[in-house]
Amino acid sequence: MRIPNSIVLALGKRLCQQGSIPEPKLELEPVYGGDINLSFIAHTSNTPLFIKLNRNKPSDFFAAEHDGLKAIQQLQAVRCPSPLLCTQIENWHCLVMEYIPLKEHGLHGKLGQKLAFFHQKSTHSLKPYGFDKDNYIGGTVQQNECLPRWGDFWIERRIQPQLHRAINKGYKALLTLKTPTINAIKTALSDHQPAPCLLHGDLWSGNKAFDQNGEPVIFDPACYIGDREADIAMTELFGGFNADFYSAYSRIWALDKGYVNRKNIYNLYHLLNHVNLFGEGYLTSTMECMESIMACKPA
Incomplete structure (x- = not known):
């Protein structure tokens, strides 16, 4: 599904305002495999981010995931993506986090x-x-x-x-x-x-x-x-x-x-x-x- 440009622009501005990225421009690359949310790698002028978007779930759906990631991160025992922003733009719910290139096998x-x-x-x-x-x-x-x-x-x-x-x-x-x-x-x-x-x-x-x-x-x-x-x-x-x-x-x-x-x-x-x-x-x-x-x- 194509995300409206107005949503992408507004999300870029919010990330820029909070200091996560230096410029508000985002280029979204779809990531496939999940069955609940739309997921994207957001290419920015410095570092890529991982973004989830949804307009069908309750307003606290991403807030719950954001809180869980924060709780795991605070213990500093096992790595999880760092949550950066949980917000709503028009009827779209958005969760932005650190992008970590992943592979299936490891230690x-x-x-x-x-x-x-x-x-x-x-x-x-x-x-x-x-x-x-x-x-x-x-x-x-x-x-x-x-x-x-x-x-x-x-x-x-x-x-x-x-x-x-x-x-x-x-x-x-x-x-x-x-x-x-x-x-x-x-x-x-x-x-x-x-x-x-x-x-x-x-x-x-x-x-x-x-x-x-x-x-x-x-x-x-x-x-x-x-x-x-x-x-x-x-x-x-x-x-x-x-x-x-x-x-x-x-x-x-x-x-x-x-x-x-x-x-x-x-x-x-x-x-x-x-x-x-x-x-x-x-x-x-x-x-x-x-x-x-x-x-x-x-x-």
Whole structure:
């Protein structure tokens, strides 16, 4: 889609006014691959920038991503693109950030190491589970109102909202599994009070890459404070993270033995979200996950 020249000119002026670029001129080069936003490399008179534009999402959609990137950046443990500007021009929402040339492969062990440091470093100053505002997991609102007990947070802010949404969309097969699955999660998490960590929140392989030196970069966060195991569990859900990643993470901060029983509980959230976003192609794997949770015995 072609962006109106008036929007490009206005965005250039705002970036120039805040000092991100010396001149207001922008030349946009489309970047393909995402399914939510329009993305561009913006060529300027000094350094390229990365720009996302959308006019279909809520006004706080990019603000949530901006806040997540800021939160990750402040810990200085793992690199993410530096957010520069979040603004609205007419009916277009715009997020501008540092442009980092990326490649698919790099130092996977370094990624595991840096993610462990990121989780470890964030435990020193964080409050109960949640975040200061709601944000988005893909295109779905992610509820983040804080709760003091992790099991309550996971059920009330993660699993129940997704289940309600899916059932209301017509996936009635989930009704019979709903109550026994929630009861099994309550039992599994009843005594589990993990160290509150800042999480990326949507750490699948498409949200990590490597710079031109092979150093890891993470992006497109859905941040909140929670159990670090939820980040690790999602890395296993769709693949794309190799053995070097897991061994390096474990050398810094090994996972508790109960993780093997909890990872399905954490990945159920993402499977339900995929049902809600993409349809019944994910329904069978979601129901299988729920059945595994119900059948699981404590470690």
